[in-house]
Amino acid sequence: xxxxxxxxxxxxxxxxxxxxxxxxxxxxxxxxxxxxxxxxxxxxxxxxxxxxxxxxxxxxxxxxxxxxxxxxxxxxxxxxxxxxxxxxxxxxxxxxxxxxxxxxxxxxxxxxxxxxxxxxxxxxxxxxxxxxxxxxxxxxxxxxxxxxxxxxxxxxxxxxxxxxxxxxxxxxxxxxxxxxxxxxxxxxxxxxxxxxxxxxxxxxxxxxxxxxxxxxxxxxxxxxxxxxxxxxxxxxxxxxxxxxxx
Numbered sequence: 001x002x003x004x005x006x007x008x009x010x011x012x013x014x015x016x017x018x019x020x021x022x023x024x025x026x027x028x029x030x031x032x033x034x035x036x037x038x039x040x041x042x043x044x045x046x047x048x049x050x051x052x053x054x055x056x057x058x059x060x061x062x063x064x065x066x067x068x069x070x071x072x073x074x075x076x077x078x079x080x081x082x083x084x085x086x087x088x089x090x091x092x093x094x095x096x097x098x099x100x101x102x103x104x105x106x107x108x109x110x111x112x113x114x115x116x117x118x119x120x121x122x123x124x125x126x127x128x129x130x131x132x133x134x135x136x137x138x139x140x141x142x143x144x145x146x147x148x149x150x151x152x153x154x155x156x157x158x159x160x161x162x163x164x165x166x167x168x169x170x171x172x173x174x175x176x177x178x179x180x181x182x183x184x185x186x187x188x189x190x191x192x193x194x195x196x197x198x199x200x201x202x203x204x205x206x207x208x209x210x211x212x213x214x215x216x217x218x219x220x221x222x223x224x225x226x227x228x229x230x231x232x233x234x235x236x237x238x239x240x241x242x243x244x245x246x
Contacts, residue, residue: 003246005038007031008074010045014139015214017245018042024073025206026087026199030094032242033197034101039246041076045140046147048072052085060086088114091199105199116192117203120181124207127174131167132215134160139214171220175227182228190231190238197239208236209243 007027012020019025019040031038043051049070052059059068075090076083077097084090091105105113134157137145149157162170181204185192192200212221225233 002078003037003039004078005031005036006041006076006078007038008041008043008051008072008076010048010072011042011141011144012139012214013141013144017213019245020139020210020213020215021072022206022210023071023087025209026202027073027075027090028245029197029202029205029239029242030091030104030199032244033104033202034094034098036094036098036101037246043072044147045144055083057083057085060089088199102196104197104202109198113198113200113203116184116200120203120207123180124174124177127170127177128207131162131170131174131220132211134158134162135215135217167220171223175224178232179228182231190234201235201239204232205235205239208232212236 007024009019009024009028010021012018019028051057051074052068052070055076057074059070061069061071063069071085073087073090074083074085075093077093080097082093084093088105088110092107092110094101095103095105134153136152137148137157140148153160186194189195191197192204208224211224216224
């Protein structure tokens with residue numbers, strides 16, 4: 001039977017499982033946590049805007065200049081003939097449509113979760129992108145790599161790559177950022193709010209997963225796993241049963 005739900009994801013040819021986008025990992029966690037049958041539709045980075053325009057999808061995110069930001073995830077629900085974009089928007093839709101499944105983003109927590117996500121991404125952003133942004137072309141198809149280089153990077157990716165002491169210092173900077181984020185957790189808990197995962201946990205783990213599956217080098221990930229007594233690796237492991245790519 002063909003699932004009604006289709007998750008659109010950017011195709012990373014050189015990543016096991018092909019998925020590396022943190023934004024998509026958030027929704028993959030949600031779908032699997034709710035045990036909702038779905039399939040993945042792989043699209044080229046360069047073709048994401050075309051998927052939006054051909055299907056009349058409203059872009060829920062904006063670029064700094066106010067123009068639409070065409071990005072994944074996109075979710076198509078064949079039952080309602082609905083296309084949605086934006087991780088938060090999709091999570092709220094799935095909570096509303098499938099009330100018998102665990103709620104991941106209660107409406108009463110949307111503002112708080114949004115503030116946490118914004119703070120998290122702004123805190124880690126500079127060091128994260130300095131480390132991993134230039135690696136992106138190497139994990140995409142030739143078409144995707146050319147598009148990413150042309151639209152996202154200011155210089156050839158190889159020139160932007162950090163090595164040696166510079167990379168070590170930037171990893172340490174990222175570790176300090178994660179340390180600050182760890183202060184938001186209930187003391188001793190694996191998840192943000194205690195014993196049960198919520199959307200905020202999926203936000204945090206989605207970034208870790210993107211590094212684990214290939215955005216980070218193998219050597220980077222070996223270091224990241226040790227940060228803060230292994231708490232971040234523990235979060236990824238606690239959500240491992242919801243990693244399946246369909």
